[in-house]
Amino acid sequence: MDWRVKFVDYPQQWRRQRDELLPVIEDTIARGDLMLRQQLHDFEDNLARFVGSVRAVGVSNCTDGLRLLAHALDIGPGDEVVTVAHTFVATLSPFVLRGAKPVLADIGGDHLMDTEQLGELVTERTRVIIPVHLNGRTVDMHAVQKAADEVGAVVLEDAAQALGAAFERRTAGTFGLASTYSFYPAKMLGALGDAGAVLTDDVALADRLLALRDHGRVGKSDLDGWGYNCRLDNLQAAILDWRLRQLPEWIQRRRSLAARYDEMLRDLPDLQIPVGPDADQRRFDVYQNYPVTADRRDALAEHLRDDGIETLISWPVPLHRQPGLGLDHWQLPHTERLCRRVLSLPMNPELEDWQVEYVAGSIHRFFGGSGR
Ligand SMILES: *Cc1c(COP(=O)(O)O)cnc(C)c1O
Helix, strand or coil: CCCCCCCCCCHHHHHHHHHHHHHHHHHHHHHHHCCHHHHHHHHHHHHHHHHCCEEEEECCHHHHHHHHHHCCCCCCCCEEEEEEECCCCHHHHHCCCCEEEEECCCCCCCCECCCCHHHCCCCEEEEEECEEEEHHHCHHHHHHHHHHHHHHCCEEEEEECCCEEECCCCECCCCCEEEECCCCCHHHCCCCCCCCEEEEHHHHHHHHHHHHHHEEEEEEECCCCCCCCCCCCCCCCHHHHHHHHHHHHHHHCCCCHHHHHHHHHHHCCCEEEECCCCCCCCEEEEEECEECCCCCCHHHHHHHHHHHHCCCCCCCCCCHHHHCCCCCCCCCCHHHHHHEEEEEECCCCCCCCHHHHHHHHHHHHCCCCCCC
């Protein structure tokens, strides 16, 4: 397929970064800095500073970050974990695989956890509440913390999609006991492969995670218990550290592209679009994704495809409708309706202005508008 607008254009990203990134890669390899070296420590320090947390622990991916947290908190059978079904399966799998029971909240109009339901969902068995800051937008963290405090549960933020987002001037990922980030290539900050991090202000927890990610090792050969191999590759850390310096600029680019989409799409009555970048005074959204909704979603996706525009449906089937996960007793009408209607438009810092205009024009033609 010859796309005019790809959903994420990795070759284009590489063309733009190659001249500056190649020396970083070359230098790291030439030094032989392959495992747990200075580049990783630097990245962890810079990431913690960027987010505003005391400590950052680099791990192999976000899912493993959650796995280490589930282990560190000794989550097990009898424990309940409250989150949403409109998320990537990895939000829940590390907890379910340890025997915990998922409890699912429905979503509100902005695709995020409907925090008003939390009061009815938490019980004395609730160990963890996991707000998912989907699409680069932060969940209402006052409501989450209040529900957690009522039953003595811990808040872990799935911030995989929200690096740099904020709620009431406080960065996503600094509210709970800990938060996890993904550096999967398509995320706000992407590696050239898998990578992730856990952030926390709890120094003892951070030290425990450092041991858990490296076979339980503390120091050269002492073990403080059983552990995993969930290290963040040093080479990926060097790449991420360079990219982290570009991130503020990329976030601004995403927000200005969102503003452009907003301007061009807001007058279409049959299409719902995300809140614009300056419309919500309580939040700073970073637009990891730009999800629109429409009744004729599948036809719209096909129309865009015919115009050479690549889109993505996240997700066509919610977790509680996946046969095999054992969650089919949940009724989540807003989640189910969204999964039938949602469509993510191309959104990444490599997008050119003309491409956003081309996408918006194609959408106008679909709905029988002027076509611009
Ligand atoms: C990407 C993602 C994950 C998993 O991240 P990995 O680094 O691929 O393990 C978890 N939760 C959400 C919401 C995500 O978008």
